[in-house]
Amino acid sequence: MSMGSLLEMKGITKVYPNGVLANDGVDFSVRKGEIHALVGENGAGKTTLMRVLFGLETPDEGEIYYKGSQLQISSPLQAIRSGIGMVHQHFMLAPSLTVTENIVLGVEPRKGLRFDWDQAVSKVKELAERYNLHVDPRAQIRDIPIGMRQKVEILKALLRGAELLVLDEPTAVLTPQETEELFASLMELKKQGHTMVFISHKLGEVKQITDRISVMRGGRMVGVRNTAEVSEADISRLMVGRDVLLRVNKPPAKPGKKVLEVESLSLFTPEGKALLDGVSFSVREGEILGIAGVEGNGQSELVEILTGLRQAHGGSLRIEGQLCTNAAPGQLRRLGVSHIPEDRMLHGVAVDAAIQENLMADRISKPDYSGKVFLRTKDIESTAKSLVQEFNIVARSPRTPVKMLSGGNIQKVVVAREFSSNPKLVIANQPTRGVDVGAIEFIHRKLVEICRSGVAVLLISADLNEVMSLSDRLLVFYGGRVVAGFSNADAVSEEELGLYMLGIKAQESAQLKEALA
Amino acid sequence: MGSTLKGIFSVGFGYSMLRVTTPILFAALGAVVSEKAGAVNIGLEGLMLISGVTGVIVSAWTQSAWLGLLAGLVLAVLFALFMGYFHIKLGTDMVLAGIAMNVIASGGTVFALFVASGDRGISSSLASKVLPTVELPLINKIPVIGPILSGHNVLTYFALLAVVGVWYFLYRTPLGLRLRAVGESPDSADSVGISVSKMRFLALGISGFLAGFGGCHLSMGYVSWFSRDMTAGRGFIGLAASALGGVHPIGTAIASLFFGFADALSNYMQSLSIPSEFVQMIPYLATVAALGVFARRQMSRERKGKKQAGREVA
């Protein structure tokens, strides 16, 4: 055992029931008092490794040593008792309970049989004070902003005496300001003697805050470095095994007539808060219109309305001049709208169905695939086969259930279906989220290809890099509004976009109008 | 019609409404507790049958109604945990586990009855005991209210106490907080080391305990015998009452009273010249209607945002 190690994980192997080998003999060690980055692409196995550490997954092989002695962690409770805390990427909070209730859950102060609410509140206040993590102890979780929810998560771990804190992509959902605030808190925690594992794939942040870096790739640990001694490019090379250039070869756009016209679209919560507030824009054939913005600023709701999954409360929507506000998804599809959904597992596929059944979902009623009564099985099979080939879907056969595929290949099934329906408008929402680099490149190439063949493309992405490199024109969403528009996406800098995304700046309406046309 | 109204407003009707509400209320509270922990307990029906037949058999053996009740409760809890084991540990769908429970109980209780008494339809050959009725001092002197509230089977008062007890447990104790956290967000409970399985077991155990009271009330209070499938859907009505009452003990108690009202009405109207089939349909139709109205209201509430938007646009 190396000197000063707080945690040693040795030879961790984990196979999921669907046969995915998520961790393959992984060694991982953390020194006391450091902030240690665990980086790797989506699907590299970082989260699985940490779930094993926290007792949420049982490894098939491997050992864990903590403070020098071996630990058998079979439940989160054991991890917590040993002093390991975890802040999950998706917050583990009950929305209808209060901040205090969520924090003290499981270690509630009591007065006789009762839950002692007053003492719980003062305990939370005291803790928040000590670590400079300010929260409103009486608010319900559902009413507080994301940044505060994350503080609640951290406080939860600290209340239980966590010395080692694992943060799983903590900045993914934060605004840059919230991120800075979080980093200040983490430095404070470090000063008070806590050790942290910081999972991320944002290399800038990793460089900024960590002491050492462990890199994972394809379920294996591929290297450990001192942060000060490596550059972002070095880490990036380790992560992907080669240099990636997220530059897309894009012939110049030749925009044609307007395909999608959105006019003062609005949507409200039951409480009357505006989710979309008079959104107007249009997309022309042969161009990619990108929408940038921090997640949760109305982009998802916009896409749901454009694809018929949600009803707008005001405004109008036209496809090729035809009014189709609040039409059903099937009607919109018949008008030529195709949609790569944000959450492929929720909307994009039926995982238990075969690939070919998933490929046919939008077109099964068409005369090409269905007669008056019976399906044309042969035509379905041959189309599926050629799509599987054309879109490089790695699978044994088109009859393989989708659940047997990797994330990237599942996304290719979605893309294959949505691109092969002769669309007039493609709405791509986070088209490459959580897929491997190979699939990202493939999907980007296909997006440009289909656009330049005369299809209108609306691209929504939280990945600034993606949205900037692919888009011809660019809009920025903030608070359910379009706050900025750029008729030439190449002419805008990342810093400038950031100011709009955070709502620090907004364009004048005249300037905006020009970009929206 | 006039006589119907008079009947409904009579003291006797008020009394019988409370009486028929009792088993429904127990089942409904059982449904609330398990649903709060995230498990729809469709097996309440079967659990009531099991405790009902156990109470009758054990009280006949021991000649003690209280021992009968105790045995009924113990068995109902054990079977609830047994069902829970399949759902929680082995991954059986909760609804299917509940259906299996009901299948086992509806045949198993008759089987047990046959083994114990040689009868397959009704337990009248067993000298089983009945739990006592209670006169409430002072209250029984008050006109109108006294005769309605007083003189019920002891379990009726248990049921009313259980409403308060379940409320206190769920909303005022640490364990109740954990149970609700498990139901609303199992991951969040898990992440702080609260065992989701243990809490679900606890919830199902309590649910079985309450259903046990309901079953024993039927066979050792409501009537003095056990008969095949005597719950007649009360466990299911309890589920509906819980849904209608917003899965809250107080709301559920009110919904249960409504079902008790419909049930009592059907008993009362049987004495009129309305076909008994129609009258007996009332509680079930009421459940379906209430479910529809409730779901519709829920849906229109979700659409309210639209109206507000309309105003703003105009």
Add this chain to the structure above:
Amino acid sequence: MIRRDLVFEIGRTLIAIALALLLGFVIVLLVSEEPFNAFINFVAGPLTTTRRIGNWIEATIPLIFTGLAVCIAFQAGQFNIGAEGQLFFGAVTATIVALTFQLPMYLHVLVALLGAMVGGAIAGAIPGIMKARWGANELVSSLMLNYVFYRLGLYLINYHYRDSSAGAMVSYRLPETSWLQQFWPPTRVHWGLWVALAAILFSYLFLYRTRWGYALRMTGLNKDFAAYAGISVSAVIIYSQVISGAIAGLAGAADVLGLYRRFQWQQLPGYGFDGIIIAILARNHPLGVPIAALFLAYVRSGASIMSRMSDVSAEMVAIIQGIMILLVTAQAFLAKWRHRSVVREAKKHGLNA
């Protein structure tokens, strides 16, 4: 389904059945004074005489219908536990149609069967519409409607079609033209068997070879995906419940037109819940239904022979059935065994990406 999965599922089901039967035998050992006699009658009883084989097949017929009905609802992701009320009401409407019309031989049977389908479909449509329009939970509504249609059916028979000359509460005798003919004397096995086979074929083709069946299955597998792909989920919910109800209605008609020739139920016959067991054993596949129905009917006939020939009550079989449901639906049951083989395979092939 992949071959390995299929083999695993079949093996798992067989082991579950074996364990449930074993438990049944243990119970018999505990309560019976002549356990050996009870065993033999239970296991071999249904095959000992032609009449008993007939009884077995007769009992299978309605179970095929309710099994299919539940399969279709389950495949659409609907918890239809209203098959009980649907088949009861279907039996009532078949009786009414058979008694009301005077028609030539074959036509009369067909019209009566159609009547049963309409009755069952109406009973099935209500929870479907309530779910599709208002999002009302079909589980509770279909359950409650069982009791509603039970009482409504009894009312119709007892007040309008009751044969007062008969001792019991039964309907008039049906005209012979409306019978499903019995074709294998001395048993009462009737044409309902062919109707059941046709229903199996229909269900299979409908689910796997038509676009409506495709839409139904996709809705059941992932409702959000179906809606996203342009399938009208509410239409699927309604038509799946209507078709399921219509097939359930046939179960009632088969017994009335084929066996009793008059309406004589005073209780719900329980076939609806049997349908759930069958659908579970058949993994919601129509082609598995006849096997599961034959199996369940065999266990039933065995139990009833056992209760007649020994001192063990037939209700014991309910315990076996319940345990069977629990074990077959328990995902973790024997899953470790399977996980080990998955781990081996994954390591052999490396990362499954």
